[in-house]
Amino acid sequence: MSSIDSLVRELRRLPGIGSKTAYRLAFHLVKGSAEDMKRLAAALHGVADRVHPCPVCGNYCEERVCPVCADPRRDRSVICVVEEAYEVGAIERTGRFKGLFHVLGGRLSPLDGVGPEALAFDGLLSRIDGEAGEPSEVILATNASVEGEATAVYLEGLLRPLSVRVTRLARGIPVGSDLEYVDGTTIAEALAGRREMSA
Amino acid sequence: MVLRDLELRHFRNLGVQTLRFPPEGVAVIGDNAQGKTNLLEAIYYLECFRSFRGARDAELTAFSEDVFHVKGVLEGERPVTVAAGFDGSGKAKKVSVDGKEAPRFSAAFGRLGAMIFAPADVDLVSGGPARRRQFLDVVLSLNRSGYVKALQSYRKALAQRNAALRTGANPQAARAWDGTLVEHGARVTCLRAEWAAAWAEPFASYCSAISGGDRAALAYRADVGTAGDGAEAGAESGGSGAGVVGVVGGGDAVGAAAATGEAGEAQVAEAYRRRLAESWPSDVRRQRTTAGPHRDDLILTVEAPGRRVPVRAFGSGGQRRTAALALRLVEAATIRQQRGTEPILLLDDAFAELDDGRSQRVVALVEEESAGQVVLTAPSESDVRLRRPSLARWRIRGGVIEA
Ligand SMILES: Nc1ncnc2c1ncn2[C@@H]1O[C@H](COP(=O)(O)OP(=O)(O)O)[C@@H](O)[C@H]1O
Ligand SMILES: [Mg+2]
Ligand SMILES: [Zn+2]
Numbered sequence: 001m002s003s004i005d006s007l008v009r010e011l012r013r014l015p016g017i018g019s020k021t022a023y024r025l026a027f028h029l030v031k032g033s034a035e036d037m038k039r040l041a042a043a044l045h046g047v048a049d050r051v052h053p054c055p056v057c058g059n060y061c062e063e064r065v066c067p068v069c070a071d072p073r074r075d076r077s078v079i080c081v082v083e084e085a086y087e088v089g090a091i092e093r094t095g096r097f098k099g100l101f102h103v104l105g106g107r108l109s110p111l112d113g114v115g116p117e118a119l120a121f122d123g124l125l126s127r128i129d130g131e132a133g134e135p136s137e138v139i140l141a142t143n144a145s146v147e148g149e150a151t152a153v154y155l156e157g158l159l160r161p162l163s164v165r166v167t168r169l170a171r172g173i174p175v176g177s178d179l180e181y182v183d184g185t186t187i188a189e190a191l192a193g194r195r196e197m198s199a
Numbered sequence: 200m201v202l203r204d205l206e207l208r209h210f211r212n213l214g215v216q217t218l219r220f221p222p223e224g225v226a227v228i229g230d231n232a233q234g235k236t237n238l239l240e241a242i243y244y245l246e247c248f249r250s251f252r253g254a255r256d257a258e259l260t261a262f263s264e265d266v267f268h269v270k271g272v273l274e275g276e277r278p279v280t281v282a283a284g285f286d287g288s289g290k291a292k293k294v295s296v297d298g299k300e301a302p303r304f305s306a307a308f309g310r311l312g313a314m315i316f317a318p319a320d321v322d323l324v325s326g327g328p329a330r331r332r333q334f335l336d337v338v339l340s341l342n343r344s345g346y347v348k349a350l351q352s353y354r355k356a357l358a359q360r361n362a363a364l365r366t367g368a369n370p371q372a373a374r375a376w377d378g379t380l381v382e383h384g385a386r387v388t389c390l391r392a393e394w395a396a397a398w399a400e401p402f403a404s405y406c407s408a409i410s411g412g413d414r415a416a417l418a419y420r421a422d423v424g425t426a427g428d429g430a431e432a433g434a435e436s437g438g439s440g441a442g443v444v445g446v447v448g449g450g451d452a453v454g455a456a457a458a459t460g461e462a463g464e465a466q467v468a469e470a471y472r473r474r475l476a477e478s479w480p481s482d483v484r485r486q487r488t489t490a491g492p493h494r495d496d497l498i499l500t501v502e503a504p505g506r507r508v509p510v511r512a513f514g515s516g517g518q519r520r521t522a523a524l525a526l527r528l529v530e531a532a533t534i535r536q537q538r539g540t541e542p543i544l545l546l547d548d549a550f551a552e553l554d555d556g557r558s559q560r561v562v563a564l565v566e567e568e569s570a571g572q573v574v575l576t577a578p579s580e581s582d583v584r585l586r587r588p589s590l591a592r593w594r595i596r597g598g599v600i601e602a
Contacts, residue, residue, distance in 0.1 A: 020289075108375060110362035116372050146355045146379050154375035184345020185352075185386070 004030065056127070058103030058120050059088050068092075068101060075099045080139040081124065081155065083107045083148065091141065100135075102127065107147040108154060119151070121158060128162050137165040144171050200275040200312045200540050201572050202242065208268040209261035210244075211237040212598035219602070221591045222274075224544075224573035226583040229595035235576035238595065239315060239545045242574065245271045245281045246311045247341060248294055248304045252319070256285040256292060273311060275540055281310045309341035312540045314531040316524060317547035323526055324510055324519040328496035335391045335497060338530050342537040346390050353383035357488055364486045373482070377475055380491065385468035388421050388492045392467075395419035395497060398529045405525035406501075409560050414502040415510065415522060422494040423471040499526075520552055524561065531569065541571030548576055550584055558584055 001009075004026055011022040029037055053059065054066035061067065068074060068088070078099030082088060085103045104119045128135050138159055142148035152168055159166050172190035173182050182190075201222050207213045212234045229235050236252075240259070243251045250259055260267045270282035285292045294301045301307040323334055339346040356379040363373035399417045406415035474490040475482075481489055499510045499522050508514075510522045534542040544565065550558040562584045565573070573590070577583045580592070594601045 108359075108363075108372070110359055110366055110372075115363070115366060115369065117369075146352050146359065146376075149379045150356070150359065150375040153378050154372060157375070183348050184343075185348045185383075188345070 053085075053103070057101045058105060058123065059085050059101055073098075077134070077136045078139065079124070079127065079135045079137070080141050082141050083143060083151070087141070099137075099139075104142070104151070107142060107145075107151045109147050116154060121155065124155070125158060125162070128159070128164055135164060137167060140166065140168045144169075200273045200279075200310070200543060202271055202311065202543060202574075203274050204270075204272040205242060206268070206270040207241055208266075209264040210241045210267045210269055211259055211261060213237055213241060213600075214261070214598055216600060218600060220572070220574070222572060223587065223590060224571075224575070225591045225593050226585070227574065227576045227593045227595055227600070228578070228580060228583065229576075230578060233595045234598040235595055236317065236547050237598070238600070239317075239547050239574065239576060241269050242271070242311070242543075243313055243315045243545060244269050244283060246313045247308050247337065248283050248292070251315050252317075257287050260285065260287050271311065279310055281307065305340065305347040308347070309534075309538065311543055312534045312538050313543040313545055314527055314534060315545040315547065316527040316549055318520075318549070318551045320523040320527060321516075321520050321552075322523075324499055324514070324522045328494070331497040332493070332495060334526065334530075335394065338533055339390055339394060342533050343390055343394075345386070349383045349386040349390070352379060353387050353492065356380040356383060357491065357493060361487045364482060364488070367486065370483045374479075377472070380488070381468050381471045381475065384423075384491050385464050385471050388423060388467050388471070388495065389464045391492070391495065391497075392419040392421055394533070398533065401532055402525050402529050405528045405564070406521055408564050409521045409524060409557055410518065411556060411560060413518060413521065415518075415525070416500045416502075416507065417526075418498050418500075420496045420498050421467075422490055422492065423467060423474050516552075517554060517557065521557065524549075524553075528564070528568070541569065543571055544569055544573045544575075546573065546575040548578065548582075550577075550582060562586060 007026045007029070008019070008022045011017055011025050012019060017025070029040070050062045051060050052062075054061045054069055056065050056069045059066045059068065063070065075098045078097075079102050080091060080097060080099055081102045081104060082091070083104050083106060085105075088101050088103065091097050091101075102120065102124050104121070104124075106114055106119055108114060108116065108119070124138075128138070138155075140152040140155060142151045142155075156166050170193050171186070172193055173179070173186060179187065202220050203222075205218045205220065207217070208215050227235055227238060240250055240252065240254075244259070249256070256267075265287045266284065268282065268284040270280065273279050273281065280297050282295045282298075283292070292304075294304050294307045296307045296310060322330055336346075336350060340350065356376045360373050360376035360380060363376065364370060366372075395417060396419070402417040403415055406413055471491065475488075478488075478490045500507045501510050501514055501518055501522070503513065510518055514522065531542040531544060534540065546565075550561070553561065566586060573585065573587075575583065575585065583590070583592070591602070
């Protein structure tokens with residue numbers, strides 16, 4: 001197999017990349033400078049050698065534990081549960097959440113062979129039992145998809161016996177969207193979740 | 200809406216042609232296997248982006264080609280251009296409205312406001328419950344906002360729950376799907392039952408008008424409205440026979456609940472939750488979900504001396520064809536009511552299997568009810584029964600249309 005072929009084969013394994021795109025990317029790289037390619041390779045090397053999941057929350061980091069878990073100013077009484085590590089960034093960027101995270105590493109999807117044992121549920125339960133500072137609230141921030149919802153429900157069942165408050169992100173109409181273009185289900189949810197307007 | 204222009208590229212045997220339709224419509228006349236149904240199939244493709252006869256996109260592509268395109272320019276209160284293309288080499292399908300690619304096909308559903316009727320539609324009546332659920336799913340997807348999403352979520356939750364039951368290791372994990380299953384299943388049930396309740400009367404009067412007096416009825420039978428294993432067994436053995444008539448009442452109860460809106464939906468959700476709890480042991484045993492709207496049916500009955508019987512099992516050929524056509528007319532009326540536009544009627548050899556009396560009454564009905572565009576096909580001039588004398592005549596041969 002030629003070097004280009006093996007590059008194409010590796011690229012194709014990435015999500016959202018079919019053969020056409022893989023070829024385009026490979027030839028784009030080959031056409032560029034060898035320097036650029038080596039920088040990319042070095043970046044990949046760096047990630048492969050140094051990045052690992054935080055043993056506490058599952059987010060990716062290079063230190064022993066991740067910066068969020070290590071930060072003494074974070075509020076240890078709240079844990080926000082997300083499906084994937086990249087969702088931690090989305091919440092961090094809001095600057096509004098001061099608690100800790102827990103990354104499940106996916107969502108329940110028996111159709112894809114993902115059952116409860118494949119997700120970081122145990123880790124979460126032992127954090128609630130054991131963590132210093134005793135988390136008093138778990139926010140289930142799984143997605144509003146059918147799978148995310150089921151994952152939240154399942155987790156809620158596991159958490160119920162523990163003395164911890166369990167909350168779920170609100171569902172509703174995305175900011176900036178016109179009602180006319182929002183589907184009926186979303187409108188119905190937003191209606192059900194309506195709140196008092198304070199003067 | 201009114202279809203003004205239709206551009207075809209390699210759809211079935213229709214080659215490359217652009218057709219300009221008269222606002223009133225047209226009768227397309229041609230021998231068998233010349234492409235009459237293909238033409239209506241192409242038009243209806245722009246309504247929901249798949250073949251009304253269930254053909255796969257690859258089968259719609261001309262034999263020697265990889266790609267087909269269909270584009271329609273529609274006139275109405277808001278003129279619109281709908282286009283669809285399929286590339287078999289990459290299995291890619293694209294749909295656009297006014298030149299903008301639709302993010303999901305469902306976002307572009309129903310722009311034509313068309314109804315299509317073909318003789319094969321008799322299987323709406325004589326086929327299994329799945330055929331009638333599919334009918335409801337299409338009609339509601341095209342006409343009720345929120346239905347597509349509820350249906351898709353329901354199907355996904357159902358498939359996931361069944362997969363969880365099949366893994367067997369931890370059946371309890373399957374219950375995590377109950378919440379979404381109930382939430383979306385209740386909405387699906389209610390929208391279907393509401394539709395059936397609203398259109399039961401018009402259905403009966405269409406049947407009566409076409410048959411010349413038969414008393415037919417339509418009711419939604421919701422699985423969540425029937426309790427116990429007895430009803431379930433009755434439904435599984437084919438949904439026919441006397442047992443089913445008793446069940447219709449259950450369906451009506453759900454219909455009545457559904458018609459009361461938000462509160463009704465909560466009631467149906469509660470009933471569904473109970474059904475799921477009841478059937479849990481059998482779900483675990485059979486490793487699949489045995490309760491829910493995926494088991495519902497639209498029950499069509501006709502009055503026989505002394506009793507009401509399902510058309511499916513006991514109706515004559517004529518009664519079945521009548522009921523099928525009446526369902527399609529109700530579909531057209533739904534479009535008229537929900538979308539506020541006059542439906543485009545696509546009638547494929549519509550009178551082929553109706554007796555003379557029925558044909559004449561259908562013609563009268565269509566002419567009285569529908570002021571919109573009609574595209575009909577027929578094997579010969581004498582089969583064009585619509586009395587509009589001014590209706591244009593086109594000939595079709597080997598896929599080529601002569602206006
Ligand atoms: N994918 C295709 N490519 C080319 N021709 C096709 C394709 N599919 C069907 N046909 C042709 O279309 C004709 C049938 O068209 P149809 O519209 O069903 O006939 P009718 O006029 O009887 O309604 C047949 O001649 C068949 O070979
Ligand atoms: Mg035909
Ligand atoms: Zn961490």
